Amino acid sequence: MDVDLHGYHPDDIDLAALVREAWETGAPELTLIHGHGRHRGISPGFVNTNTGYFGLRIRSALRRETEFKQWIKRSTLYCGHEGSTTVKLKPNPKPTRVAIDMDLVGPQRHPY
Numbered sequence: 001m002d003v004d005l006h007g008y009h010p011d012d013i014d015l016a017a018l019v020r021e022a023w024e025t026g027a028p029e030l031t032l033i034h035g036h037g038r039h040r041g042i043s044p045g046f047v048n049t050n051t052g053y054f055g056l057r058i059r060s061a062l063r064r065e066t067e068f069k070q071w072i073k074r075s076t077l078y079c080g081h082e083g084s085t086t087v088k089l090k091p092n093p094k095p096t097r098v099a100i101d102m103d104l105v106g107p108q109r110h111p112y
Contacts, residue, residue, distance in 0.1 A: 001027035003100065005034045010057045016067050018100065019089075023071040026095030030072075031086040032058055058085050 001022050005013065022030040034054040062068055062077055062085065076088035 001025065001029070001100070002031045002033060003102075005032055005054070010054050015058065015061050016065070019062075019068055019071050019087075021097060021100040023089045023092055024095060024097040025099065026092045027089055028091075029076075029086055029088045031084050033084045034058055035083050055079075055083075055085060062087055 003018065003022070018032075019030060035052065059077065059079060062072065063074065068074070071089055073088045073090060078086040
């Protein structure tokens with residue numbers, strides 16, 4: 001399952017609810033497309049990194065927050081693509097959703 005987060009601010013996203021709802025659909029993996037921060041007018045600290053602030057926040061939360069343990073296989077966090085983060089989800093024997101609710105990510109912000 002791919003979720004495009006372009007245009008959203010990290011503070012507007014309920015990442016736990018997003019991961020839980022993806023797990024509830026029975027998806028085998030979740031890819032969060034956040035884009036990267038290189039050469040985008042972001043502070044010089046991000047010019048030589050593989051991702052920007054948004055990606056760093058998502059990856060940090062997935063690695064460190066204990067609430068995600070119930071839904072994801074933490075050792076499967078894949079950061080090989082600089083504009084997205086993929087994680088494998090634990091099997092859900094009885095999916096209860098067909099799609100995720102994008103209202104939980106908050107209002108979309110204009111990128112300018």
